Amino acid sequence: MKVRTRFAPSPTGYLHIGGARTALFSWLYAKKMGGDFILRIEDTDRERSTQASVDAIMDGMKWLDLDFDEGPIYQTDRFDRYKEVIQQLLDQGDAYHCYCSKEELETLRDSQWAAKQKPRYDARCFGREDIPEGIEPVVRFRNPQDGTVIFDDQVRGHIEISNNELDDLIIARSDGTPTYNLTVVVDDLDMEITHVIRGDDHINNTPRQINIIRALGKEPPIYAHVPMILGDDGKRLSKRHGAVGVMQYRDDGYLPDAVINYLVRLGWSHGDQEVFSREEMQQLFLLDDVNKSASTFNTEKLQWLNQHYIKEMPVDEVAKHLQWHFDDQDIDVTNGPATTEVIDALKERAKTLKELTASARYFYMDFDAYDEKAEKKQFKEPTVAILQALYDGLSEVNEWDLEPIHAVIVQTCEDLDLKLGKVGPPLRVAVTGTAMSPSLDVTLKLIGKERSLRRINNAIAYLKDKFA
């Protein structure tokens, strides 16, 4: 049988990092097994579902390059089908109408809580003869009273839960719309999902869902509950942990491949290997190798991977992702060096594309102030003479390239009888405004002759004025 997995987010916000990993695992498993990956939008809660969220989720999937074979399928398009199943359950006697008010249920829960019991609906409407006037009832699934539900989770192993822990859950609201536990079951069955890979916050729902499936006379799919991702404080990842929306990682300068690689190693491993291409992941991913325990998100490791990908990916590939950041930081790259050259020059000193872009600024735009510390350290009174000598030497260079530029710098050192350490740093500050840049020949080459000379000149003027 062909493997079919799915990712089934509810559109109540952006695609967050935990959801992305669940999607990744489902996607990988389908790829690994030569199966299909389906995207389903669980939008039965019409109050909270929004089109904007659907778009955000799709954007996230697209950015991460997690493609799906079918979908997106919207549950709101399938209400007729759910109604049909609810009716079937009603007809079979596996479901019943419940007329309890929300207040009544709340009182029940409170009293059970007070009695230190697990809050459960007491099935008081089951078999009820009198039909109250003017109340639109909900429909409840009649959960089996005895026995246990057993399933073998592909990551958690054998799980067993007694039916008397479960209660008669609502499968249709009073307005007739179906609820989650019903719709997942119907959809997974109808779409012939073979492996349900989802967050382990659903582990408690699984027995209920299995009972519904059995009542429908079907066999449940295989389940794999993947552990949660926690924030630095050990709590479930949420907004207060900062960047949790996948697109925020793009904005912060991460490469999708780095995020994917980071995510795949959170809860899954293959020996000691840390770096995986998408092809390798698809080839090696096994549910058996997924961890049982929750893991903590660690931005530093993500950064390390991100830099790794910035360094290792083909430059023109990186350049595609980089353009967004140039636009974001209002840097016009049309009158400066090719971005691919800039990447080569800076990739070893940036952990993110955002940083890389920021430090590439002086290649394209003039700065209006020197870095305070750098200026203080490098711009002394004798610096004027050094810069002047460099200016003179550099203006003689015809072929503006690494070798000739380097030669001038070396020659200047000799002429002035100074060490490179006295000549290089001030030049760097003059030409970039900062104390940090790639090696000087590369820096000058990329800035360009005309622009370099002008900046040196400016620095000389600035210094003369300063020490006048």
Added chain:
RNA sequence: GUCCCCAUCGUCUAGCGGUUAGGACAUUGCCCUUUCACGGCAGUAACCGGGGUUCAAGUCCCCGUGGGGACGCCA
């Protein structure tokens, strides 16, 4: 509170009865170096506790403890 789940360096993890408990990120030191980085080398650092089972336990079982999750006319 009740039920479910989880537990190896600070973090991600390897380990599937016998290991000097391995790797990676981070961190520390050294080397390289015109800056910042990259890189190289070295180091610090872990089996939650208690009982069993066994010749032998990080590995299996039980009990604690700690953490997470679920307990909705949310998904």
